[in-house]
Amino acid sequence: MSQPISLQDLSETDRQPLVHLENEDLMPLPDPLGSPAEDHAWTPLSAQCVERFECALDDTCAVNVPRPKTPEQEKELVARFLSGLDKLFDKENNWTFLQPLLLTMEHCTGCQTCAKSCHIFEASGFNELYRPTYRSEVLRRLYFRYVKHGGLLSAWQHGSIHLNWPLVARLIELSYRCNLCRRCAQSCPIGCDNGLVAHELRKLFSQEMGIAPREIHEQGSMLQLKAGSSTGMTTEIVKDNVAFIDEDISERTGIEVRTPWDVKGADVLLIHNAGEIMAWPENPGAFALILTLAGVNWTMSSELAGYDSINYGLWYDDAQMARMALKHVEAARKLGVKQIVVGECGHAHKALCVTADRLLTGDLNIPRTSWLPLVRDIVFSGKIKFDPSRNDFPVTLHDPCNMVRLMGVVEPQREIVRALCPQFREMEPHGVENYCCGGGSGFAIMSGNNFPDWRFHVAGRKKMEQVLQAFADCIGPETPKYLCAPCSNCKGQLRDMLAYYDLWEKNRILYGGLVELIVNAMTEVKPGFIEWEWR
Amino acid sequence: MIIAVYLSMYAGLLLFVGGCIWRIREYARLPFHLRWELYPVPHEEPSRAKHGGSYFESGDWWLSSQTMHSRGDWMAMFREIFLLRGLWEFNRSLWLPSFLFHFGLYLAIAALGCGLLAGSAGAAFAGGALAPLAILLGAVCRWTGMAGAGLVLLGAALLLEERLANPALRNYTKIGDIFNLIFFLAAFILLGTGFFVQTAPVDAVFRGALRFDRSLHVAPVAGMGVVLASALAAYIPFTHMSHFIAKYFTWHSVRWDDRRNARDGALESEVAASLRKRPTWAAAHIGADGQRSWAEIAAINPAEEVRK
Numbered sequence: 012m013s014q015p016i017s018l019q020d021l022s023e024t025d026r027q028p029l030v031h032l033e034n035e036d037l038m039p040l041p042d043p044l045g046s047p048a049e050d051h052a053w054t055p056l057s058a059q060c061v062e063r064f065e066c067a068l069d070d071t072c073a074v075n076v077p078r079p080k081t082p083e084q085e086k087e088l089v090a091r092f093l094s095g096l097d098k099l100f101d102k103e104n105n106w107t108f109l110q111p112l113l114l115t116m117e118h119c120t121g122c123q124t125c126a127k128s129c130h131i132f133e134a135s136g137f138n139e140l141y142r143p144t145y146r147s148e149v150l151r152r153l154y155f156r157y158v159k160h161g162g163l164l165s166a167w168q169h170g171s172i173h174l175n176w177p178l179v180a181r182l183i184e185l186s187y188r189c190n191l192c193r194r195c196a197q198s199c200p201i202g203c204d205n206g207l208v209a210h211e212l213r214k215l216f217s218q219e220m221g222i223a224p225r226e227i228h229e230q231g232s233m234l235q236l237k238a239g240s241s242t243g244m245t246t247e248i249v250k251d252n253v254a255f256i257d258e259d260i261s262e263r264t265g266i267e268v269r270t271p272w273d274v275k276g277a278d279v280l281l282i283h284n285a286g287e288i289m290a291w292p293e294n295p296g297a298f299a300l301i302l303t304l305a306g307v308n309w310t311m312s313s314e315l316a317g318y319d320s321i322n323y324g325l326w327y328d329d330a331q332m333a334r335m336a337l338k339h340v341e342a343a344r345k346l347g348v349k350q351i352v353v354g355e356c357g358h359a360h361k362a363l364c365v366t367a368d369r370l371l372t373g374d375l376n377i378p379r380t381s382w383l384p385l386v387r388d389i390v391f392s393g394k395i396k397f398d399p400s401r402n403d404f405p406v407t408l409h410d411p412c413n414m415v416r417l418m419g420v421v422e423p424q425r426e427i428v429r430a431l432c433p434q435f436r437e438m439e440p441h442g443v444e445n446y447c448c449g450g451g452s453g454f455a456i457m458s459g460n461n462f463p464d465w466r467f468h469v470a471g472r473k474k475m476e477q478v479l480q481a482f483a484d485c486i487g488p489e490t491p492k493y494l495c496a497p498c499s500n501c502k503g504q505l506r507d508m509l510a511y512y513d514l515w516e517k518n519r520i521l522y523g524g525l526v527e528l529i530v531n532a533m534t535e536v537k538p539g540f541i542e543w544e545w546r
Numbered sequence: 547m548i549i550a551v552y553l554s555m556y557a558g559l560l561l562f563v564g565g566c567i568w569r570i571r572e573y574a575r576l577p578f579h580l581r582w583e584l585y586p587v588p589h590e591e592p593s594r595a596k597h598g599g600s601y602f603e604s605g606d607w608w609l610s611s612q613t614m615h616s617r618g619d620w621m622a623m624f625r626e627i628f629l630l631r632g633l634w635e636f637n638r639s640l641w642l643p644s645f646l647f648h649f650g651l652y653l654a655i656a657a658l659g660c661g662l663l664a665g666s667a668g669a670a671f672a673g674g675a676l677a678p679l680a681i682l683l684g685a686v687c688r689w690t691g692m693a694g695a696g697l698v699l700l701g702a703a704l705l706l707e708e709r710l711a712n713p714a715l716r717n718y719t720k721i722g723d724i725f726n727l728i729f730f731l732a733a734f735i736l737l738g739t740g741f742f743v744q745t746a747p748v749d750a751v752f753r754g755a756l757r758f759d760r761s762l763h764v765a766p767v768a769g770m771g772v773v774l775a776s777a778l779a780a781y782i783p784f785t786h787m788s789h790f791i792a793k794y795f796t797w798h799s800v801r802w803d804d805r806r807n808a809r810d811g812a813l814e815s816e817v818a819a820s821l822r823k824r825p826t827w828a829a830a831h832i833g834a835d836g837q838r839s840w841a842e843i844a845a846i847n848p849a850e851e852v853r854k
Binding site for chain 2: 017018091094095098102103104105106107108109110111113114115117118119120121122123124126127128139142144148167168169170193196197198199200201202203204207217218219220221228233234236237329330331333334337350364365366367368369370371372373376378380381383384385387388415416417418419420421422423442443
């Protein structure tokens with residue numbers, strides 16, 4: 012167990028991690044994961060990583076910021092940080108989020124209500140470093156000192172902190188210890204938003220200092236802008252893959268499916284998270300089948316990024332977020348479609364339908380919406396016949412934060428699972444009070460160093476507790492169970508966690524999307540669409 | 547003493563109102579920002595608001611105009627302002643001290659209002675038809691004020707104890723926070739004590755303030771209470787205690803701001819204005835040079851530029 016830490020510790024110059032977690036420190040999990048001694052040991056950071064990068068926060072390293080070689084370089088980096096800090100509170104530079112940020116900076120009372128809502132803080136065994144206000148309080152003190160130029164009186168009123176490079180380096184890492192689920196903001200009696208603080212810090216580091224995790228910048232938004240998808244799939248490759256999926260789905264279901272590409276004037280442009288096409292092909296296949304059988308006039312786009320809905324900019328960089336949103340709507344404009352429908356990807360929902368709503372004007376302002384109401388309406392339209400007994404196994408539903416708490420799409424998915432899954436049971440809490448899967452804000456795709464150890468032990472722990480509690484009455488391997496997660500990032504995180512804890516092999520907990528459950532219940536389809544095999 | 551009391555009342559009121567206006571202007575003039583709402587949003591369709599749903603739950607939502615059910619907002623505000631629902635739901639242990647403190651303040655504000663009305667009625671119609679009303683309002687003012695002062699004192703003492711004894715709060719408590727609570731305690735102890743000593747009644751002080759009646763006698767302890775309470779009122783807008791103003795914006799302009807940017811609608815022009823701003827972010831991939839607008843920067847593909 013680490014010693015209690017204070018805000019001032021962030022400026023410590025000895026380069027030692029501020030906290031170290033042992034399995035015994037963490038929030039206990041229910042059986043079969045109840046024994047900390049039997050839990051996986053944490054992989055230590057390699058000596059090379061510690062030598063080369065700034066890893067002085069905790070047991071892991073997410074961003075890999077190179078260590079400056081001289082005090083002059085450190086000073087230069089601090090100066091760049093201060094320049095970015097000024098811009099964060101400037102109307103020209105940060106009109107996008109200035110008002111909520113300023114309100115959060117100036118009105119937190121320190122009541123710690125947010126801490127009771129944070130799954131990371133709770134899962135860490137209430138480690139001070141992960142308290143939502145820890146990060147925010149550091150930024151708040153810097154804001155009053157360096158942006159408002161507060162003197163002694165301000166320090167008395169708002170507190171003080173020593174700014175140096177170790178503080179900035181630790182703050183970079185600390186901005187990547189929050190899932191941006193904003194559950195804390197939901198509970199704040201004032202309306203302050205600690206999730207936003209993490210988001211804005213990430214922006215400062217990316218937009219001013221060019222610092223962001225490789226997985227979400229170089230291999231994420233930049234690759235998507237270059238190749239069309241963060242998977243690296245170009246138009247030719249994606250079309251090939253989808254053709255293969257169509258063939259496979261047609262064979263498995265006995266119903267001929269062909270995905271339409273670049274149909275001018277279609278009613279619906281469907282944009283998947285391209286990760287589905289690579290990792291879970293049955294998902295886009297199921298979509299194609301449902302839309303085809305329902306007679307929807309739909310299409311996919313082969314434009315650059317028009318076939319990959321992801322928008323990693325949402326997590327760390329407003330310019331990258333806006334660029335990607337523009338690519339998506341430009342693809343729709345070229346085709347002259349009536350609406351863009353986003354497939355099973357939570358952050359893509361939030362980015363394109365909500366956040367980008369105040370970036371698009373004129374003919375770029377095309378209706379953008381979730382797939383859920385469309386498919387819910389199809390399920391209840393009577394156009395397709397269902398046999399819910401085909402889904403007669405325990406099913407629970409994970410609520411992706413970006414679709415639910417941050418967008419208000421709560422019931423359509425429930426209407427579907429209630430109708431088609433006789434053994435559906437909710438997690439507690441659920442809906443807008445859900446817990447993040449632990450993969451939110453980019454964590455699900457961040458696997459550098461030993462970051463997955465932190466992601467599984469801490470960030471995803473609360474969700475794992477919820478899953479085990481939802482299936483507590485049937486946890487044994489004799490009952491196959493389905494964890495439905497209608498979001499690619501959440502699915503990736505849950506896949507990795509279930510594998511890490513061997514919960515498929517030992518307890519038969521399978522994960523998957525929602526459209527797979529729908530197709531599995533279709534009477535026209537050959538039985539057994541869900542194959543109960545690990546992917 | 548009485549002149550100091552009157553002057554502090556005038557100054558306190560002026561600075562409080564001026565400070566509040568300054569803060570409201572500061573927040574209201576901040577730029578239009580990206581959508582960042584959090585559900586539940588209470589002005590949604592009641593059938594959706596109860597589970598936290600939004601208009602995105604319906605198909606073809608863009609074919610109809612957005613309807614705001616303001617009753618939901620009012621109900622949510624009432625529960626939050628008067629019952630502190632957020633704390634009740636998410637931080638029960640802090641609810642009681644906070645509720646006592648805030649409800650006490652509401653009573654004190656009500657007493658202030660009654661005192662002003664009683665003073666005005668008494669000043670304008672001394673011995674006339676409204677004299678009984680002035681007497682009644684004066685009595686309401688005194689007893690409401692006493693109850694309010696009692697609750698504020700109890701709440702502030704409990705909050706102070708919580709801040710000092712609870713390590714989670716103590717770590718984030720600044721000297722200023724302690725000072726603020728002691729300021730409340732001192733002001734309301736003096737005001738409360740003033741009630742029990744031989745002095746002019748509160749409504750008479752208000753009446754005197756309106757007439758600048760220098761013949762009025764107030765006991766030093768009561769006078770000090772008024773001076774300190776006036777200083778407190780003047781101080782509040784310049785601290786985080788002005789969260790009663792911030793909350794309007796955090797709720798209405800952030801958490802509940804789900805206004806759609808309909809094509810050719812009113813918001814589009816605000817969006818267009820924001821896109822004309824010229825950032826200077828320094829990272830190479832942003833491509834900002836202080837000349838390019840936000841719209842131009844969003845149209846750049848930095849991956850293509852790298853390829854060249």
